[in-house]
Amino acid sequence: ETFGLGRAALPEEIAAWDKDVSPDGTGLPVGSGDVLTGEEVFAEQCAVCHGDFAEGVGNWPKLAGGAGTLADDDPLKTVGSYWPYLSTTWDYVNRSMPFGNAQTLEPDEVYAIVAYILYSNDLVDDEFVLSNETFEDVVLPNHDGFIVDDRIETEHSKWVGEPCMENCKEDVKVTMRAMVLDVTPDEGGDDITSAEPEAVKETEVVEEAKVEEVAAEEVAALDPELVAAGEKVFKKCKACHQVGEGAKNKTGPILNGIVGKAAGSVEGFKYSKALIAKADEGLVWTDEALAEFLAKPKSYIKGTKMSFAGLRKEKDLVAITAYLTSIGN
């Protein structure tokens, strides 16, 4: 007996959402990509977090290396050393990556990226082409490295029954103290923000004189709806850029007061050579310059490390500029 609630899911709707791929390749679209194309796409879309060679940047996941380390003290778990199924990599890249711009890759790009990840793990040579047809030929090294949960036999069967209540141990000694490591965050949490303004001040003073008048006028004229729309567009940028009070340089620089600011001038951020060259030529992030850059970052500044494909819609460009203008220093 049913309630007769809901409506029939249309085939187009199921096709739009049902994209998961299983170990036997079920769900893979037709397509292909080779290692060398993959290297280019990877550099553009993935390297900002995962490194040019899939070796990982900072705390971001390493995708290559670690072969034979799983029984070591500190195993390195990567696609090559740990992941049992290639389908998982394809599926995850296709549906969840790039971080902050998910579900924008074409199937051929995904095939190419996955081919390159295999290559970075020394699992295929540089001639290799991954396609829906060659997919099943690839067996990852740790394919047989997993067992199904056996805790019921190996643990539960042992750790049952009436536990000891008295004289359970002869002697008890402290063998390790968390204090020694001292990695617990401070309770207050505001010590960092109180220390930082000093360091930032110097550049701020210089910028202020130039920017203040312009900014004051623009802020007054900003359309709040446009700013709100821009805030939404900014979600695409948030993976790498922070704004507002307490913002820090992450993968990308802080964007407080960026509109009207000289390019390459955020204190403490390591810019690409290409951007520094533009800055030396005197590039200032005016509305127009910013819009042009954000429309096609890689062609506006060839060699920028900003791994963002660009905003295609004019209205998004206008909105994001309004939003960034609304954020002062």
Next chain:
Amino acid sequence: ATPDPLITEVQPWASGLGDGVDETPYGLPIQYESDVVRRNVEWLTADTISSINFTPIHALDGTITPQGCAFERHHSGAIELKKEDYRLMINGLVDRPLVFTYADLERFPRENHVYFCECAANTGMEWAGAQLNGAQFTHGMIHNMEYTGVPLRTLLEEAGYDTAGKWVYVEGADASSNGRSIPMEKALDDVLVAFKANGEALRKEHGYPVRLVVPGWEGNMWVKWIRRIEVTDAPVESREETSKYTDTLEDGTSRKWTWEMDAKSVVTSPSPQSPITHGKGPLVITGLAWSGRGAITRVDVSKDGGKTWETARLAKPGEKMALTRFYLDTDWDGEEMMLQSRAMDDTGYVQPTKSQLREVRGLNSIYHNNCIQTWLVRSSGEAENVEVS
């Protein structure tokens, strides 16, 4: 003795006026409780958008976690999804692939249940040794709420699931998708498609407007912003069930499908963030216990690092897959204590020590660490996270 001016003198609050009823249409805790908040451990992850924070369990009592301080774990950030824009699809091995709106979900018969949600990585930083000083950081990837929702079984029946389908694959609407495969047996048993927690709408950070509740099983399966349920004949083996949330043993092989969260407990006070400030005499030792395999039946507390144990008082009889509060009302002699708690559940299982776990699993499991925790409480009343022999 000197009379207490707080009693003998008229205080401002006893003479003047407080806030009117319109002051805070939706209330926040009083300013004096501003330290009772979720906290993040910055070095754990690359970015707060794909990260976790911790429930301040050291400062809470009872068992229900207020939503505003219940830990958050996101893989691509907490998204804002309106009820009007919400869609839930059921497809795969079903007679009738269906799409439900939020309003549709509200028309199915619904249930209320209290369940804990524990991240599989809770206490994970403690495998190699005592690391973080505070119950919030060692055990705070947990919350416990009363959920209102529709049994997943009801929705599967509405779509006419095929008995050949041994699994359901569930995925969220956020950018990480975060899909997991759940065996059909569990899906038909007690899984809820929930839209309220503690009586009110879910918070954004917990999957507003609709999340999955998978009682007793690791938090990663409790898919937030759930948008699709696919009946399948095999598990999808997604990223979160292969490369993550699997437990590597000493010989390098790894356990997968370690879904149930084993029985576990922790003393929440006294603890490093909740020291004893009153000196010797009456002392309330309290904590939380839970089991993903059933109800807590008993909790023992040791003050001497496990040499002798006393059975604590349960505030209420344990409930299945929900937090249980325990108390040991004691008289403290002012001497140093090595405080531990040990939970038992209705399968007869006794919470193991860290060395027992290490014997079976080694040091590299990362997830599912349910060992007995030790706090060294000094005669000053301060407490510290330690490991003992």
